[in-house]
Amino acid sequence: MRPAVRALPIAVAALVALALPFVLRALGLDFYLSLASRIVVFGVAATSLNLVLGYGGMVSFGHAAFVGVGAYVTGVMISEGVQSGVAHLAATVAITALVALVIGAISLRTRGVYFIMITLAFAQMLYYLANSVKGYGGDEGLNIRARSLFSLGDRVLDLKDPLAFYYVALAVLVLTLVALARFVPSRFGRAALALRDDDVRAEALGFPVYRSKLVVFVVAGALGGVAGALSVNLQGYVSPNVLHWTQSGTLMVMVILGGVATVWGGLVGAAVLMLMQEVLGAYTEHWEFWTGWVLLAVVLYARQGLVGVVKTLRDRKAGPR
């Protein structure tokens, strides 16, 4: 019974996500497809941060660095005339993983607030580096005309087409969520949770703490890079602001809002935050003000995030076990 109860909402969500472009077109709301795409891209980015933050127990305050590096790698390749989406993806994953390996290898030698501050420091370094590369836009950012192209047999999938982009991004998101859901009960996933909760004990039990944390950090960094590659394809633009610390802060806010260490937390947080901006923005130019109050209310009254609220309600409905 229980697996069926859990599977139903997921099936409904998947159907809605698949049918969304057609529903929007039928209603004449095509404009909202780009919002849906943005939510999907930020959903991937926030989920990758949730892997570090929630499952790895590492409070990384520099995750925007990986998203930004990914966006720049793909953006620079496109502006240099490389069109193959496979090449963009391969280079993005390789370079962001390498950057994450270097940053992680150094940062993981520290703990607590020092880890927070040193990941922030690395992100700031990359932010100023992006500001200084005059050849690729400098502080004004880089505009790209073309997008990633994927050839499927004799057809070509161009991410410039909003519909194609939406489904590609959705596929990435689904793969991410499935991988995360499978990771949690896996051997390595359980080991990761064990060392998050008590790394001294995990070390004593023989888990390679440092190496395991580094693996989680690098995988999450590469996934953040993929989100960045998607975002530059969506916006046609990348600027140093993608790497600014307030972007790292926004990603953290999405994860905490949705639910730390929950499979759906990153996506839910991204969707709620961006829909809130959209809805409030329609009524008032001061949407940040009201968003702030909502976030404060979540901190004070919904300590487990929105996914936690849903779980509590569901358990209450299911009655005492």
Add this chain to the structure above:
Amino acid sequence: MPGVLILEQALNGLQFGLMLFLLAAGLTLVFGVMDMINLAHGSLYMVGAFVAAWLGALTGSFVLGVLGAVALTAVFGMVLEAGLLRTLYARDHLSQVLATFALILILNDGTKMVFGNDLPLSAPAALAGPVELLPGLIYPAYRLLIIGVGLALAVLLWLLVQKTRMGALVRAGASNREMATAMGTNIPRLFTAVFGIGAALCAVAGALLGPLLAVQVGMGENILILAFVVIVIGGIGSIRGALVGAILVGCIDTLGRTFLQHALRELLPPQWASAAGPAIASIAVYVFMAVVLAIKPQGLFPARG
């Protein structure tokens, strides 16, 4: 490189460093004693600058504007601490990040609602001119005032922390909060006061830097991160560390900007050098922090003993 230029840039570095210290002093105590990450500390700096510009225009006096801003921001900080931040001390760092990030959104947009996106604030006319410090070294009088005020406040703060009962309690809290509480210190009440002083110092920095850097919404966000770098370098919870860290960071940033640009001009095409100079100087600050942490993981002057 002319010696006068070096001296002038060193004074600029000292001036910026002292203002960074005013921000870092409050931040390091809240971080060190309450283990609280307060991202909204930069917003107090912004609020102080806006109130100073508004009161200054209202009264026609720069000094009245600054004094009013200090008083109002201190009250605002204490209300904020007692009303909201206090409930966050016992929470984990993630909750603190979310709550104080939300506060940034609220205070940025709230300031925009009340005052608009920016306000004009200029240095008092009497200090607008330059002063000849040494033969050949001409320096703006207003920047000298900032250095003077910064040094005076640093001494005052040192006396407060080292020589008064309140200072002793704060130091006890920074070194071991549980022990200080067990010995009968009322840490919550102490911290409302500490937070008020920290907010007042933010207002001084905001009001004094306003004429140099422009009073606008979001002005607190970049300087906040520099203040965090300062307290990590200096040792979290240490006022002395904050002072040393702030002056080091101020000098690296300011001197780096000027001299790297000079040096890079020899190596790179001019348009690259003008962009790379400031960027490398900004990066240098973070590299310096990483090096300090690698050598002294607790910062230069660890507070916990």
